[in-house]
Amino acid sequence: MSALKKKLQEKIEAWRPRTTRLVKEFGEVKVGEVNIGQVIGGARGIRSLVTDISYLDPMEGIRFRGFTIPEVMEKLPKVPGGEMPYVEGFFYLLLTGEVPTKEDVEEVAEEFRKRQEVPKYVFDVLKALPIDSHPMAMFSAAIVSMQKESVFVKEYEKGNLSKNDYWAPTYEDGLTLLARLPKIAAFIYRLKYKGGNIIPSDPKLDMGGNFAHMMGIKKPYDDVARMYFILHSDHESGNVSAHAGHLVASALSDVYYSISAMINGLAGPLHGLANQEVLRWTQQVYEQKGGKVPTEEEMKQFVWDTLKGGQVVPGFGHAVLRKTDPRYMAQREFCLKHLPDYPLFKYVDLLFKVVPPVLLEQGKAKNPWPNVDAQSGVIQWYYGLTEYDYYTVLFGIGRALGVVSNIIWDRALGYPIERPKSLTTAMLEEMAGIK
Numbered sequence: 001m002s003a004l005k006k007k008l009q010e011k012i013e014a015w016r017p018r019t020t021r022l023v024k025e026f027g028e029v030k031v032g033e034v035n036i037g038q039v040i041g042g043a044r045g046i047r048s049l050v051t052d053i054s055y056l057d058p059m060e061g062i063r064f065r066g067f068t069i070p071e072v073m074e075k076l077p078k079v080p081g082g083e084m085p086y087v088e089g090f091f092y093l094l095l096t097g098e099v100p101t102k103e104d105v106e107e108v109a110e111e112f113r114k115r116q117e118v119p120k121y122v123f124d125v126l127k128a129l130p131i132d133s134h135p136m137a138m139f140s141a142a143i144v145s146m147q148k149e150s151v152f153v154k155e156y157e158k159g160n161l162s163k164n165d166y167w168a169p170t171y172e173d174g175l176t177l178l179a180r181l182p183k184i185a186a187f188i189y190r191l192k193y194k195g196g197n198i199i200p201s202d203p204k205l206d207m208g209g210n211f212a213h214m215m216g217i218k219k220p221y222d223d224v225a226r227m228y229f230i231l232h233s234d235h236e237s238g239n240v241s242a243h244a245g246h247l248v249a250s251a252l253s254d255v256y257y258s259i260s261a262m263i264n265g266l267a268g269p270l271h272g273l274a275n276q277e278v279l280r281w282t283q284q285v286y287e288q289k290g291g292k293v294p295t296e297e298e299m300k301q302f303v304w305d306t307l308k309g310g311q312v313v314p315g316f317g318h319a320v321l322r323k324t325d326p327r328y329m330a331q332r333e334f335c336l337k338h339l340p341d342y343p344l345f346k347y348v349d350l351l352f353k354v355v356p357p358v359l360l361e362q363g364k365a366k367n368p369w370p371n372v373d374a375q376s377g378v379i380q381w382y383y384g385l386t387e388y389d390y391y392t393v394l395f396g397i398g399r400a401l402g403v404v405s406n407i408i409w410d411r412a413l414g415y416p417i418e419r420p421k422s423l424t425t426a427m428l429e430e431m432a433g434i435k
């Protein structure tokens with residue numbers, strides 16, 4: 001057994017009694033009340049999920065295993081010559097809750113290296129799809145095509161796998177899938193946008209470095225990739241992608257089915273696709289102004305035109321956050337350092353100034369501040385990744401780190417199949433006292 005798996009086993013065995021005790025002795029303790037607004041309103045704010053991988057405070061933003069984004073960036077081992085931590089080390093933190101040593105990072109990197117070979121049929125599946133398929137549909141299809149590789153399914157079908165051991169083959173599937181995602185994603189990019197001119201992987205490189213290499217984009221894009229994967233990894237369990245992954249896995253569907261579902265949820269414009277929407281929308285002003293940075297007044301008008309057209313302002317608002325997303329701030333810092341004079345960044349920075357007061361004046365959005373997606377496309381564009389349909393795939397690689405960690409722990413702690421209860425409209429009317 002690898003040192004990482006052994007460490008995880010110890011952590012799981014130490015943690016399990018806490019969950020068992022809560023359910024057995026305190027199962028009747030109330031967590032909160034639910035009102036009709038929440039029931040009709042997409043279960044907004046209903047506390048009915050458990051995760052220890054990350055926690056999203058509405059005012060503070062995300063903490064991964066208790067660490068803020070600046071703390072993660074400071075504490076985790078960095079790639080030599082780069083500014084960003086190893087994605088491998090970050091995954092170690094998500095999975096075990098501990099800050100890894102350099103040796104721990106190397107061990108995860110070695111695990112990924114061993115598992116990164118993608119079966120040839122996956123590339124055949126991708127080549128068989130129409131070339132104008134959305135890259136997220138391609139990514140999802142590639143992932144689900146590998147379902148037959150699932151170690152969990154093979155072990156489960158033997159008929160003697162104990163519930164307490166479900167996590168172990170799930171871990172095998174999770175690590176194998178994570179190791180392969182960058183290669184599959186880079187293949188999709190090169191197939192769809194670069195005439196099928198595929199760049200072979202360089203197994204000597206770390207995950208971020210190898211991804212940048214396979215994409216064919218020079219330094220410091222390796223650091224951009226690391227930053228992206230880390231920032232997009234996890235945002236507790238209630239967002240659509242994480243929840244879709246968790247929900248599907250709760251039926252004991254394997255990691256391939258679950259992560260494919262996660263990708264499908266991420267592909268919606270109100271969720272992960274917002275990063276491409278931001279760029280498309282910003283490009284509209286850019287074209288209108290012939291690349292000149294608009295005045296504040298002109299930008300304000302553009303924002304109002306969008307709202308009056310019945311559209312949302314992409315990259316702003318959030319279902320939980322009530323302040324500027326720290327993931328936005330981390331990317332802004334990167335832009336201020338690496339591309340402060342880039343016109344598109346100036347646009348985005350102007351939007352940061354102009355949009356919140358407009359949304360406040362409109363009075364609908366509960367959170368007028370920018371989210372992670374407001375800034376991310378601009379960085380990609382700057383480094384030459386101008387095919388914005390592709391941006392959500394990058395989000396997907398990152399999000400898989402968090403969702404795989406969650407699924408392994410869900411299995412380890414024996415979380416059951418998800419099954420919220422439905423009501424009819426008439427029942428709600430009766431509860432409301434409507435005759």
Ligand SMILES: CC(C)(COP(=O)(O)OP(=O)(O)OC[C@H]1O[C@@H](n2cnc3c(N)ncnc32)[C@H](O)[C@@H]1OP(=O)(O)O)[C@@H](O)C(=O)NCCC(=O)NCCS
Pocket residue numbers: 044269270271272274307311312313314315316317318319320364365366367371372373
């Ligand atoms: C993220 C988002 C889906 C959250 O939705 P939510 O939890 O329902 O948000 P709220 O409770 O604040 O929504 C209340 C109202 O404000 C509107 N609103 C919220 N954010 C808005 C935005 N950025 N632009 C315009 N209107 C917005 C909603 O559409 C809703 O309008 P309605 O009452 O007519 O249906 C929403 O803010 C949004 O659509 N943002 C733009 C897309 C985006 O950036 N998504 C990525 C999120 S990480």
